[in-house]
Amino acid sequence: MSKKLTALIIDDEEFARENLRMLVEEYCQDLEIVGVAGSAKAARELVDEYNPGLVFLDIMMPGEDGFAFLQSMTDRKFQVIFTTAFREHALRAIKENAIDYLEKPIDIEELQKAVTKAISQASLGVKGAAITEERLNKVLQEIVLHNSVEKTVVPTKDGLAIVKNTEIIRLEAMENYTMIYCVGGKKYMSSRSIKAFEVRLDSNMFFRVHKSHIINIAHHLKEFLRNEGLIAVLSDGSQVPVARRKLQEFLDKIENIG
Numbered sequence: 001m002s003k004k005l006t007a008l009i010i011d012d013e014e015f016a017r018e019n020l021r022m023l024v025e026e027y028c029q030d031l032e033i034v035g036v037a038g039s040a041k042a043a044r045e046l047v048d049e050y051n052p053g054l055v056f057l058d059i060m061m062p063g064e065d066g067f068a069f070l071q072s073m074t075d076r077k078f079q080v081i082f083t084t085a086f087r088e089h090a091l092r093a094i095k096e097n098a099i100d101y102l103e104k105p106i107d108i109e110e111l112q113k114a115v116t117k118a119i120s121q122a123s124l125g126v127k128g129a130a131i132t133e134e135r136l137n138k139v140l141q142e143i144v145l146h147n148s149v150e151k152t153v154v155p156t157k158d159g160l161a162i163v164k165n166t167e168i169i170r171l172e173a174m175e176n177y178t179m180i181y182c183v184g185g186k187k188y189m190s191s192r193s194i195k196a197f198e199v200r201l202d203s204n205m206f207f208r209v210h211k212s213h214i215i216n217i218a219h220h221l222k223e224f225l226r227n228e229g230l231i232a233v234l235s236d237g238s239q240v241p242v243a244r245r246k247l248q249e250f251l252d253k254i255e256n257i258g
Contacts, residue, residue, distance in 0.1 A: 004032040005119050006050060010043040010069070011036075011058035011083060020056060020083065020106060027108050028115045040064035044072070052078050054118050056102075059084045060151065060162045068159025079118050152201065154180055154188045161188050165205055169236050171197055171214040181236065207253050209242040217253055224254065 007024070011017045017036045024031055034050045037043040040061065047055070055078050059066040066082065082101040100114045152168065154161040167183045173194035180188045180197075190197075198208050205218040215221060215232055223233035230242040232250075242250055 004030055005053045005122050006032050006034045007054040007056060008043065008046050008050065008052045008078075009033060009036040009056045010038075010040070010061075010066070011056075012038050012061040013058075014038065016058065016083070016104065023106060023108060023111055024115070027112055030119055031115050040066075040069035040072070043069060047073070047078070053122050054079045054081065054115075056081050056083055058082075063161065064158065065160055065162050068161075071159055079121060081114050081118065152180075152197070154190045155192055156188050156190055163188070165202060165216070166219050168206075168216055169220045169234050170216065170238065170240060171206075173212040181238070183236075185236075207250060209240060209246055209250055211243065213240045215240055217250075221254070224250075 009017050009020050009024075011020070017038070021033050021036060024033055031054070034052060035046040037046050041064070043055075046052075057066045057069065057080050059082050061069075064072075070076065070080065080100070083104060083106065084101055100117065102110055102114060150165060152163050152165055154163055163180070163182060167186075169181045169183060171194055172179045172181070174189075176191075176193060178190045178192055178194045178197055180190060182188070194208075194212070194214060198206075198214060201214065205216060206214050207217045208214045209232055215234060220235040221232055222235055224242070225231040225233060225239075230244065230247060232240045232242055234240065
């Protein structure tokens with residue numbers, strides 16, 4: 001009997017981890033799940049401990065996402081199968097760059113095909129380094145261009161964060177950088193300019209009220225005050241100035257919300 005290929009499952013959602021583990025155990029007899037992790041930090045510890053041949057990796061995780069995790073593995077020896085809820089364009093980008101993925105909810109037949117391919121490559125000595133930085137960057141560019149309606153990719157000093165647009169409260173320009181404030185007190189400093197974010201964000205959800213500020217008017221605008229200047233009050237209690245030249249357009253946007 002040949003030795004099974006070992007694998008890790010990395011996903012921040014417990015249900016997703018356990019569901020994938022169950023599917024592998026039932027339908028992929030030549031694969032052995034040796035560990036599961038809910039974060040990139042925990043995943044690195046498991047990689048060091050088990051030296052797996054394969055990693056099932058969720059792309060969209062809070063904090064350090066799947067791309068950042070891979071970029072942190074400088075001597076990567078394992079193969080990768082992404083698990084993702086991304087939409088059609090991003091999925092096509094992943095496929096065109098020869099990176100295997102499983103779309104959530106995971107289809108059993110697709111799972112078996114991906115695992116069979118991974119086992120075949122392992123038998124030929126194919127290592128995870130085949131997923132180059134160039135390929136990852138191409139995928140990332142496609143996600144930014146075509147998946148921005150629901151999520152935004154935020155380049156940070158630590159890697160990348162992929163954030164649901166509904167969770168972004170506001171963006172603030174800080175010279176050539178942008179600070180993104182999110183629900184739960186999370187915030188990200190990005191090297192991308194606020195203009196670069198403006199052209200990618202959904203204009204039905206976000207509005208640039210000032211040269212230094214973009215706010216989420218669809219989900220986080222709570223009040224508009226005129227008593228001391230023109231002020232937008234947001235769900236986290238922050239107060240953002242509204243430029244007088246933007247006022248009428250801002251009011252028109254508010255009237256069309258919903």
